[in-house]
Amino acid sequence: MSILEVKNLSVSFKQYTAGLKQTNHKVISSLNVTLEAGEILAVVGASGSGKSLLAHAILGILPSNASVSGVITFEGEELTSARQKAVRGKEIALVPQSVNFLDPLMHVGSQVRTSVKKGDAVKAQRAVFERLHLRQEVEQMYPFQLSGGMARRTLLSTAMVSGVKVIIADEPTPGLDPVVIKEALDQFREFANQGCAVMLITHDIESALQIADKIAVFYAGTTVEIAKVEDFLGQSEAIRHPYSKALWRALPQNDFIPIPGSQPHPSALPTGCLFAPRCEMATPECWEAQPDIRNLRDGMVRCIHAT
Amino acid sequence: MQLEAKDIGFRYDDGPWLFRGVNLSVEPGEVVGITGPSGRGKTTLCRILSSYETPLEGTVTYNGAPIPKKGYHPVQMVLQHPEKAINPRWKMHKILHEGYHPDEELLALLGIEQEWLTRWPHELSGGEMQRFCVARALGQNTRFLIADEMTTMLDAITQAQIWHAVSEIAKKREMGIIVVTHEVKLMQRLCHRIIDFSG
Numbered sequence: 100m101s102i103l104e105v106k107n108l109s110v111s112f113k114q115y116t117a118g119l120k121q122t123n124h125k126v127i128s129s130l131n132v133t134l135e136a137g138e139i140l141a142v143v144g145a146s147g148s149g150k151s152l153l154a155h156a157i158l159g160i161l162p163s164n165a166s167v168s169g170v171i172t173f174e175g176e177e178l179t180s181a182r183q184k185a186v187r188g189k190e191i192a193l194v195p196q197s198v199n200f201l202d203p204l205m206h207v208g209s210q211v212r213t214s215v216k217k218g219d220a221v222k223a224q225r226a227v228f229e230r231l232h233l234r235q236e237v238e239q240m241y242p243f244q245l246s247g248g249m250a251r252r253t254l255l256s257t258a259m260v261s262g263v264k265v266i267i268a269d270e271p272t273p274g275l276d277p278v279v280i281k282e283a284l285d286q287f288r289e290f291a292n293q294g295c296a297v298m299l300i301t302h303d304i305e306s307a308l309q310i311a312d313k314i315a316v317f318y319a320g321t322t323v324e325i326a327k328v329e330d331f332l333g334q335s336e337a338i339r340h341p342y343s344k345a346l347w348r349a350l351p352q353n354d355f356i357p358i359p360g361s362q363p364h365p366s367a368l369p370t371g372c373l374f375a376p377r378c379e380m381a382t383p384e385c386w387e388a389q390p391d392i393r394n395l396r397d398g399m400v401r402c403i404h405a406t
Numbered sequence: 407m408q409l410e411a412k413d414i415g416f417r418y419d420d421g422p423w424l425f426r427g428v429n430l431s432v433e434p435g436e437v438v439g440i441t442g443p444s445g446r447g448k449t450t451l452c453r454i455l456s457s458y459e460t461p462l463e464g465t466v467t468y469n470g471a472p473i474p475k476k477g478y479h480p481v482q483m484v485l486q487h488p489e490k491a492i493n494p495r496w497k498m499h500k501i502l503h504e505g506y507h508p509d510e511e512l513l514a515l516l517g518i519e520q521e522w523l524t525r526w527p528h529e530l531s532g533g534e535m536q537r538f539c540v541a542r543a544l545g546q547n548t549r550f551l552i553a554d555e556m557t558t559m560l561d562a563i564t565q566a567q568i569w570h571a572v573s574e575i576a577k578k579r580e581m582g583i584i585v586v587t588h589e590v591k592l593m594q595r596l597c598h599r600i601i602d603f604s605g
Contacts, residue, residue, distance in 0.1 A: 144561065145563065145564060146559065146561060146564070147530075147533065147534070245445075247449070247555075248443075248444025249445050273486075273555070273559055275588065276588050277590070278443070302559075302561040304562065305589075346562050350562045350591070351562075351565075351594070351596075355595055357563045357565075357566035357570060359517070359567075360517070361517060361533070361534065361564070362531070
């Protein structure tokens with residue numbers, strides 16, 4: 100049974116334009132992902148493609164001008180806002196993207212200890228700090244005294260000691276050196292192997308490929324492809340969607356060739372396929388309607404031309 | 407037109423020395439990578455090179471002389487988090503034009519769209535904001551660019567777009583670049599030589 104399931108999620112933001120005039124910007128549209136127990140799902144895509152918003156929608160921490168539709172279920176039951184409040188930090192933990200989430204007036208060691216639910220908090224905190232190569236004197240420091248990488252490791256520690264079933268890690272690796280990244284990823288893997296699940300939101304495809312089981316590729320607020328990790332290894336033939344292919348080609352270890360243009364803004368989404376304006380394969384029918392996500396070769400893709 | 411750091415040493419307040427005796431020189435047109443574990447002072451070294459900090463030991467010279475305290479600084483730095491480097495209460499055109507007016511060609515090369523100029527920072531994605539930060543740092547008198555994890559937060563396509571643009575400009579103007587990143591593959595793609603900063 101899947102531990103977390105997101106079905107047909109849409110998120111839109113109400114904004115004032117001029118005076119009392121309001122507009123709705125749809126930032127996530129018909130998004131589907133499932134997270135199985137024992138699995139690591141990597142969510143990759145451009146910034147602004149709705150990756151962080153998905154995390155915030157699952158935890159119910161979107162700002163008040165956001166409206167959400169669609170169904171999110173956790174352990175088979177719908178995740179209502181009351182339930183979101185109850186499971187937050189107890190069953191589902193978030194590793195936030197911004198290091199601004201640390202309390203600026205609290206020693207970082209104590210911050211990590213507050214999330215320990217069972218057993219000796221000090222011991223658990225020291226163990227996780229050691230694992231992530233943070234020296235013991237770091238626990239007595241304030242966030243402003245930490246480097247970017249150290250702050251990020253503190254955020255990671257908080258989720259790791261909390262004893263939850265699902266960790267949603269929003270960009271946990273940037274600014275960390277390879278040794279620490281490996282430790283952090285190994286720890287995610289161990290966590291998943293205990294029957295828990297990790298949603299790893301990242302643009303670092305290389306780390307994602309090392310530990311994830313599945314990859315979901317986001318573009319302009321929707322899932323364009325869900326694939327097994329193996330499809331992204333080696334050459335790019337097994338990749339289904341043209342955007343995923345472009346992403347793969349742009350990696351420094353591959354061709355380092357970017358496609359031109361940028362992701363459409365939520366206020367000016369194309370009527371058809373969201374990727375059509377930048378797609379080499381686009382034909383007139385691509386501009387007519389947004390394609391539905393369909394099964395293809397043991398994965399899913401939202402493109403009429405993918406084979 | 408060389409940028410040179412000689413025997414640089416630095417520590418914060420009474421803390422332990424972050425590093426001492428650091429030497430580095432960058433020629434015009436050269437792309438130098440700096441790598442090393444986090445917390446060893448890579449960012450601090452960048453801040454010293456661009457005069458945001460004064461070294462406690464050693465000197466930074468440009469063209470053989472100390473960097474002038476007044477006027478346009480020939481060494482410009484781009485940071486990892488664009489949202490922390492721009493004024494959230496200014497619209498994008500004001501942010502972009504604070505130091506100088508970049509020409510159309512530069513904006514086109516970096517993929518900055520005219521329509522973005524009338525927006526607020528929070529209405530842009532990280533990748534879009536970072537393009538502004540790069541454009542802002544590339545004034546005509548910038549001789550050296552320091553990219554401190556400049557594209558770490560960006561997706562692969564945006565990363566490749568920005569680096570292609572910056573490399574092209576650097577080649578045309580004979581500008582030197584210092585690249586700080588943990589991404590080995592990116593470093594190998596971009597840099598002529600790599601310095602390991604293990605402290």
